[in-house]
Amino acid sequence: MSRLPVKKTYKLFIGGAFPRSESGRTYEAEGQNVARGSRKDVRDAVRAARGAQSGWAKATAYNRGQVLYRVAEMVEARADEFAELCTGRDEVERAIDRIVWYAGWADKLPQVLGGSNPVAGPYFNFTVPEPTGVVAVLAPDEPPLLGLATRLLPPLVGGNAVVAVASETRPLAAIELAEALATSDVPGGVVNLLTGRHSELGPVLASHMDVNAIDIGGANGDAPELERLAADNVKRVVHGRADVQSPWEIASFLELKTVWHPMGQ
Amino acid sequence: MAEIDKPQREVDVPGDWTYASAPESRDIVHIRDRYGYYVGGEWLEPAETYETISPRDEEPLAAVGQATAEDVGRAVAAARTAYADGWSSLPGSERAKYLFRIARILQERSREFAVLESLNGGKPIKESRDVDLPLAAAHFFYYAGWADKLEYAFPNRRPRPVGVAGQIIPWNFPLLMLAWKVAPALACGNTVVLKPAETTPLTALLFCDVLRQAELPDGVVNIVTGDGRTGAALVESEDVDKIAFTGSTEVGKEIQRRLAGTGKRLTLELGGKAANIVFDDAALDQAVEGIVNGIYFNQGHVCCAGSRLFVQESIYEPLVAKLERRLTTLRVGDPLDKNSDVGAINSAAQLEKIRELVASGVEEGAEIYQPPCVLPEKGYWFVPTVFTNVAQSYRIAQEEIFGPVLSVLTFRTPEEALEKANNTPYGLSAGVWTEKGSRILWMAQRLRAGVVWANTFNRFDPGSPFGGYKESGFGREGGRHGLEPYLRFDE
Numbered sequence: 001m002s003r004l005p006v007k008k009t010y011k012l013f014i015g016g017a018f019p020r021s022e023s024g025r026t027y028e029a030e031g032q033n034v035a036r037g038s039r040k041d042v043r044d045a046v047r048a049a050r051g052a053q054s055g056w057a058k059a060t061a062y063n064r065g066q067v068l069y070r071v072a073e074m075v076e077a078r079a080d081e082f083a084e085l086c087t088g089r090d091e092v093e094r095a096i097d098r099i100v101w102y103a104g105w106a107d108k109l110p111q112v113l114g115g116s117n118p119v120a121g122p123y124f125n126f127t128v129p130e131p132t133g134v135v136a137v138l139a140p141d142e143p144p145l146l147g148l149a150t151r152l153l154p155p156l157v158g159g160n161a162v163v164a165v166a167s168e169t170r171p172l173a174a175i176e177l178a179e180a181l182a183t184s185d186v187p188g189g190v191v192n193l194l195t196g197r198h199s200e201l202g203p204v205l206a207s208h209m210d211v212n213a214i215d216i217g218g219a220n221g222d223a224p225e226l227e228r229l230a231a232d233n234v235k236r237v238v239h240g241r242a243d244v245q246s247p248w249e250i251a252s253f254l255e256l257k258t259v260w261h262p263m264g265q
Numbered sequence: 266m267a268e269i270d271k272p273q274r275e276v277d278v279p280g281d282w283t284y285a286s287a288p289e290s291r292d293i294v295h296i297r298d299r300y301g302y303y304v305g306g307e308w309l310e311p312a313e314t315y316e317t318i319s320p321r322d323e324e325p326l327a328a329v330g331q332a333t334a335e336d337v338g339r340a341v342a343a344a345r346t347a348y349a350d351g352w353s354s355l356p357g358s359e360r361a362k363y364l365f366r367i368a369r370i371l372q373e374r375s376r377e378f379a380v381l382e383s384l385n386g387g388k389p390i391k392e393s394r395d396v397d398l399p400l401a402a403a404h405f406f407y408y409a410g411w412a413d414k415l416e417y418a419f420p421n422r423r424p425r426p427v428g429v430a431g432q433i434i435p436w437n438f439p440l441l442m443l444a445w446k447v448a449p450a451l452a453c454g455n456t457v458v459l460k461p462a463e464t465t466p467l468t469a470l471l472f473c474d475v476l477r478q479a480e481l482p483d484g485v486v487n488i489v490t491g492d493g494r495t496g497a498a499l500v501e502s503e504d505v506d507k508i509a510f511t512g513s514t515e516v517g518k519e520i521q522r523r524l525a526g527t528g529k530r531l532t533l534e535l536g537g538k539a540a541n542i543v544f545d546d547a548a549l550d551q552a553v554e555g556i557v558n559g560i561y562f563n564q565g566h567v568c569c570a571g572s573r574l575f576v577q578e579s580i581y582e583p584l585v586a587k588l589e590r591r592l593t594t595l596r597v598g599d600p601l602d603k604n605s606d607v608g609a610i611n612s613a614a615q616l617e618k619i620r621e622l623v624a625s626g627v628e629e630g631a632e633i634y635q636p637p638c639v640l641p642e643k644g645y646w647f648v649p650t651v652f653t654n655v656a657q658s659y660r661i662a663q664e665e666i667f668g669p670v671l672s673v674l675t676f677r678t679p680e681e682a683l684e685k686a687n688n689t690p691y692g693l694s695a696g697v698w699t700e701k702g703s704r705i706l707w708m709a710q711r712l713r714a715g716v717v718w719a720n721t722f723n724r725f726d727p728g729s730p731f732g733g734y735k736e737s738g739f740g741r742e743g744g745r746h747g748l749e750p751y752l753r754f755d756e
Contacts, residue, residue: 117744119726120403127730127744130710212735224526231521233690234514234533234736248422248754255734256741259709261719 010034010171012041012195013178015048016188027197030085030172037196042163042204045192049134049161050210052189057131057159065106067185068157072099074180085173086145095149098245102153105247109158113251122263129254131159132236133212136205138198140218140242144170147242148177151215154240154249156191160213163192163205168220171195206230213253215240284596287603289390294381296467299328302336302490303473305343306483309336315492317466320387320609321600322643329466332489334498337458340487341502344429344456347484353426353454357413364409364451366479371402371444374475378440378468383600385467386439387609387645388563390601400725401444404743407727408448411748415453418745422754426454427530428506430751431499434469435512436462436611437566437667443469445742446509447486448727453751455507456485460499463492464612497523506530509750511568514665514691514736532740532750534568534732536665537693539714540686541571541722542676545579547698551720553587556671559696559722561595561607561649565669566615568737569694571722573662574673575682581675585653592649593636607669610645619647619668626652626661631672657685665691679704687713692734696722715741 010026011018012035023038056064075082075096082092113129135155140147144167155162166174178193194201199221206214206229216226217240230237238252301308311330318325330336352360371378378401379393388397415424430450434442439461450457461469469488476486489495493516500508500520507530510520514535524531541559543552559571576584600608610616627633631652640646647668655662655672662672676682686695695714697705705719715733718724725731730741740750 115745117726117728117730119724119729121724121726123721123724125726125729127746132734227525228522231518231525234518234521234535234738236739255715256730256732256746257709257715257717257734258730258744259717259719260721260724260729261705262721 010175010195012037013175013182013191013193014041014045015052015192016182018178018182021196029168030170032172034171034175034195037165037194037201039204041194041196042201042208045163045194046134046208046210048189049163049192052187053131053134053161056161056187056190061107061109064157064159065103068103068106068153069100071181071184071186072096072103074184075099075177078176078180082145082173082176085176086170087143091143091146095146098146098149099153101245102157102250105250106157109247109250109254112247113254114256117258123260124263125258125260127256127258129158129251130257132253132255133160134210135160135162135253136208136211136214137162137164138202138205138214138216138219139164139167139174141167141169141220143242145173145177147218148174150243150245151218151240152191155213155215155253158250158254160253161190163194163211165198165201165205166193166195167218168196168198202226203229206235207232209233211235213238217241284604286599288599289380289383289601289603291380291384291601293377294384296327296381300466300470300490301330302332302340303470303488304340305346305487306477309339311336317385317464319384320611320645321384321641326385326467329470329490332491332495332498337489337495337498337502340458340489341429341431341504343484343487344458345504347482348426348429348456352456352482352485355454357415357454360451360454361409361412363479363481364405364412364448367475367481368402368405368409370475370478371398371405375399375402378471380601381471382440382468383608386436386465387600387611389605389608390603391605392563397438397441400727401441404441404444404727405448408452411745412452415748415752418748419752419754424453424752424754427751427753428455429504430455430457430507430509431502431505432457432459433496433499433508433510433512434459434461436465437563437568439465440468440472442511443472449742449747450751451485453748455751458487458489458499458505460489460491460496466490500524507750509740510534517738530750533738534740534742535693535736535738537568537570537691537733537737538573538663538665538689539569539571539694539696540573540575540712541696542575542682542686542698542708543577543580543584544679544699544701544704545577546700547720548700549580549584549587552698553584553591555696555698555720555722556588557591557595560671561669562723564607564610564647566611566667567723569716569723571694571696572666572671573686574671575676575685576673577682578675578677585651585673589634589636589651592634592651595636595649597638597646597648598641607649610647610668613645615667616645616647619666619670622661622664622666623650623670626655626659626672629656629659629661631655631659631661657688663689679708683708683711690736693737694718
């Protein structure tokens with residue numbers, strides 16, 4: 001007699017924990033019942049992200065880089081599982097390499113994106129990039145793992161906290177990634193992953209007054225409407241592509257701060 | 266010791282120590298009776314006009330066109346033609362030379378521009394002469410130098426112009442805001458349709474003379490005047506590739522909404538409610554000068570004005586006493602008088618807004634201080650005002666007043682100062698006053714604002730990026746970063 005396997009309950013990832021959706025609802029994707037996140041789950045996730053963001057931003061850039069490198073280690077360790085949840089081994093390897101690539105940017109951004117400014121007066125003046133705050137990401141449907149990693153890493157490496165909605169049609173890789181993140185060194189709340197309908201969660205995130213930027217590249221649905229809602233608190237709107245790797249992707253989720261000080265005796 | 270024996274010369278000691286007025290002559294400025302739109306290098310006759318006045322005495326200065334959507338369409342078409350017909354493909358080194366010419370002409374004609382700026386906008390001549398004009402010229406000079414160096418500013422990204430830029434600017438620094446918008450756009454190879462503010466169109470219209478003098482190709486810069494309807498037509502014009510707006514957060518949000526789904530690029534430089542934070546170890550007299558400069562510069566018509574003063578409790582009384590004493594020495598009056606520190610409020614509508622918010626402050630329970638001050642009878646004036654005993658919830662501590670009105674609040678610890686300073690939807694600028702270097706850096710890192718002035722305030726330079734966090738907008742003007750909104754890149 002063959003053994004009956006233990007089946008997994010697919011849940012959300014908020015504040016470092018795995019709660020069920022407050023709505024109690026699920027939807028079917030990839031043959032599984034997946035949590036269908038609600039407005040209140042978004043509220044909880046944004047609150048968790050806001051709570052975790054300043055600590056993540058204050059960590060040294062060296063530390064953030066190491067923490068993200070550790071994420072790559074965790075994904076590598078689960079490479080076989082991931083391969084079954086996305087298009088295959090190749091996608092997993094590309095995702096891992098992308099995480100490593102971005103991890104290495106953490107302590108190089110100010111030198112590439114900022115600098116000191118020559119001003120016509122006795123002042124020292126410098127510009128540094130800083131995280132914009134809480135970033136919402138509507139992950140692209142395909143490729144399920146690489147697409148999510150591509151959109152998740154740029155805001156993270158810059159010191160933002162993220163609330164991401166997984167691919168609606170292929171959410172299982174995102175859930176697996178949440179489990180890898182939970183066993184990595186990423187502080188709880190820095191990454192929050194929701195599953196559910198983009199058409200339901202997208203407008204809530206786009207109009208949320210405590211979200212500073214939104215990446216709607218993966219939005220399936222009414223992107224112009226999301227842009228309109230984003231204007232309520234002058235959100236930075238990014239149309240991120242599913243497969244791109246560049247420091248300018250990070251810059252989309254950064255603010256530039258310029259500081260002046262007189263020079264004297 | 267022989268001198269001691271010299272008889273002392275009798276000197277007349279004047280009984281009255283008030284300044285005599287030192288009016289700047291306005292003869293240097295020639296204002297036409299009527300202005301059209303500058304489109305494709307020609308003046309277009311407007312179908313409808315309105316009167317632009319001087320806020321110092323409500324004197325009508327000229328009739329100015331109220332551009333319709335059709336007029337805006339013509340200007341955009343002229344910009345598109347100029348873009349396609351050579352400007353975008355002109356070598357950067359040639360574009361640079363046009364910008365250098367413009368910078369030089371502005372320097373040469375700076376007195377004329379300064380007088381006109383003060384006349385039309387109400388700001389004191391010493392500010393338009395010493396701040397607006399030198400900075401406007403410097404801005405063109407700075408971006409001229411970038412025009413042929415874009416590949417070095419953005420290595421491996423193949424920078425190209427965006428196309429036609431629609432630019433909408435405010436009334437507080439009319440020519441300077443024009444320079445902030447036009448200089449980087451042209452340096453990057455774009456063409457421009459610019460709409461100056463409804464109440465202050467004259468320096469932008471005089472700038473068209475400069476463009477002709479510089480022999481800038483027709484249609485590279487087009488100027489249309491009018492109120493918000495003209496701005497809306499520019500935002501909605503289909504053939505504009507990018508909108509740059511400086512103004513209120515309310516209008517900025519509306520522009521962001523209207524551009525949703527169009528794919529047009531957008532940068533916004535919006536309102537502010539800056540915290541100016543004074544610690545107990547600060548050099549108090551310098552801090553008082555910084556506070557005064559922070560909120561009374563340009564009548565407080567400054568988006569980055571230090572309108573919320575946070576004072577550490579232990580120095581609250583001496584600081585407020587020094588500040589109020591300093592206010593009695595501010596000279597409010599004729600913008601064209603070289604002795605004036607504070608000029609006229611820009612418009613009747615703005616004066617009304619300031620009055621309404623100040624009344625709300627009194628009503629909500631704040632204590633008001635205004636120095637004795639004789640205001641001119643005609644024109645729009647408001648006495649520099651300090652509110653003490655202000656709670657964070659009061660409207661005067663939350664809303665942008667855009668006038669010479671300061672709200673004073675207190676704090677005990679750096680953490681409390683930070684918490685209160687960041688407790689606003691805005692994030693344009695902030696000030697910190699302390700002699701302790703490590704605290705400056707600690708505060709500067711944590712203040713959520715695009716510009717932090719430490720032991721100084723309201724400093725500007727073309728090489729220094731300027732722009733906001735949160736609802737103060739996005740995008741930067743100034744510096745290498747100020748080029749980015751006007752360029753497309755390889756991904």
